[in-house]
Amino acid sequence: MVAPKAFLDFIDDHGKELIDRLKEAVAIPSVSGDPARREDVKRMAAWLLEQLGRFGVNAEAVPLGEQIVDGTPSDLDLPPILLGRIGADPKKPTVLIYGHYDVQPAQKSDGWTTEPFELHVDYSNDKMTGRGTTDDKGPVLGWVNVLEAHHALGIELPVNLRFCFEGMEESGCEGLDALVAEEAAKGDQGYFDNVDCICISDTCWLNTNTPGLTYGLRGVAYFHVTISGPGADLHSGFGGSVFEPMTDLIALMSKLVTSDARILIPGIYDGVKPASEEEIELYNKIDFSVADVEQAAGGKIAISDDKATVLMGRMRNPSLSLHGIVGASSGVETKTVIPARVTGKFSLRLVPPQTPEDVKIKVETYLRSEFAKLNTKNTLESIRMEGGSAWVEDYKHYNYEAAKNATEVSRLEHSLVGRLPTHFGGPFASPTSSLQEIWLKTPDFFREGGSIPVTLTFAEKLGKNIVLLPMGRGDDGAHSTNEKVNISNYLQGSKLLGAYLYEVAKLAPKT
Ligand SMILES: [Zn+2]
Missing domain, CATH: 3.40.630.10 (Zn peptidases)
Incomplete structure (x- = not known):
């Protein structure tokens, strides 16, 4: 018909x-x-x-x-x-x-x-x-x-x-x-x-x-990680004498993902199947080049020269992006402050069989163990997550x-x-x-x-x-x-x- x-x-x-x-x-x-x-x-x-x-x-x-x-x-x-x-x-x-x-x-x-x-x-x-x-x-x-x-x-x-x-x-x-x-x-x-x-x-x-x-x-799992220490924002004259929440937060956030987009959280790729030949072929056939991705991004910054790698990075693999820090000095002015309480924001894009709930457990376990390694006296106050499935x-x-x-x-x-x-x-x-x-x-x-x-x-x-x-x-x-x-x-x-x-x-x- x-x-x-x-x-x-x-x-x-x-x-x-x-x-x-x-x-x-x-x-x-x-x-x-x-x-x-x-x-x-x-x-x-x-x-x-x-x-x-x-x-x-x-x-x-x-x-x-x-x-x-x-x-x-x-x-x-x-x-x-x-x-x-x-x-x-x-x-x-x-x-x-x-x-x-x-x-x-x-x-x-x-x-x-x-x-x-x-x-x-x-x-x-x-x-x-x-x-x-x-x-x-x-x-x-x-x-x-x-x-x-x-x-x-x-x-x-x-x-x-x-x-x-x-x-x-x-x-x-x-x-x-x-x-x-x-x-x-x-x-x-x-x-x-x-x-x-x-x-x-x-x-x-x-x-x-x-x-x-x-x-x-792709699904999403959006995290807020909060670290606190001093009773109030401090003058950086305190620098060198106290543990600083921002230093701890940046240490933690630096351990989430590499510059070439590999996620460092243990077990995060569990169950995510590698692409089959047939699937890679599907990506190679798509009428969308590395140059198109770069044009859409507004910069020559594609993660690879290989088309399937770039498209799979965007469409079928999990990813982790760092978004920002709340509580930090954000203006252009020179401000000598040690923030008392900072919240790091990052999110993962998820693919099956990843679920926001499972990813939350893995992220939380990892962040807590990495935080312990810092031997800081600051407090890892909370790790919050909002998510949606893939x-x-x-x-x-x-x-x-x-x-x-x-x-x-x-x-x-x-x-x-x-x-x-x-x-x-x-x-x-x-x-x-x-x-x-x-x-x-x-x-x-x-x-x-x-x-x-x-x-x-x-x-x-x-x-x-x-x-x-x-x-x-x-x-x-x-x-x-x-x-x-x-x-x-x-x-x-x-x-x-x-x-x-x-x-x-x-x-x-x-x-
Ligand atoms: Zn619509």
Whole structure:
């Protein structure tokens, strides 16, 4: 089963309307981190709910109660989570879609060249600028575009769909974990009934040329280590006569990691499998060079000249980074002070089978034994840790095969090249345009250096395969000023999401 031509044509023929839809969404400043914008976040939820309902989705806005601020409920209501379903055909697989309708804050004065909450469409550069265009309103509307096309054409969707759209993603996903757990516990009675696989479109390609699929995210264990001694900050005239907390802390922190990124904590690599030949090959194939890493870092500082080594360092190996010291003199002035109490901050990025809890035990044991070796009279007051687990998915699952096929095949079988509406007059209007370089490729399979907690929530609560299928490119600037999505990525991306559903229908085992 491949995506019907009528569906692909619909996206091509309605480009202007689909862009107008994004324009409407961007105009609602649904900034979840700003209490003053809470009504806008709710307005965005209502807008999206209406869109879903219009195209046949049975959806509801589930209230999440009051936001917890500093441990106590505030009088600020959380924005709702939208849950929805369309289709209940037992012969079809069921796909759960996640996205978020809230955005990061943005102000023109931050350095935007256009108003962040007015979609700026630049046809000649194939670009649409505005907050949320790539993270995550563009991808969410990609799904809505798929729904509209099928609704308008009277074509049955190839799968049953379930939706979960949240409004607090940019503010710690408050309320999501509990709701997903509750809904999962309802089994067949809940919105996640019979879910076979999950698709999240909330990441970007690694670069600007090659589509990608993300199959892993590193976890994190963030440490605060506090050492104290003197009753108050001392004049450095005391230097030489007392044990100094800062000297002890720096001695400890210097024992955590080498300059070439090897972690020195005993047992920290336990269970982390060395990469197989096949896996190294996967890294060598990724369209991302050592130079790309250095460009992204803004300096010629890659850990090695070997591409696989550098990419594995970022994506599949644990790492430890030192972040700072609280309580230290931080200004530029010459200050002759011996700080009385200092807190060192560092974090590890984790990969399976490492867990934050296990890493905490190893770090704590090591730091205490190294501290004892210092023979200092200062006190190692506390070692605190906050953490989140890593996630790595089976990328040989049909869910990935479907996403990969949709990326490759939707081009070849339907010759999308040149099918975008010519009245745009953009660079993608001609068959020889730059568009030919997009999506005619096998997607890169990669893991991200950072974390997306929601992925873990679904993995834990539903236990189904999750694919992270991006719409936008690596230079979209999610969370940054002048966030954009390419027009071609938005429109072709809508086709991609639709084509993916057809591939799932084709590849999912028949029950
Ligand atoms: Zn996002």
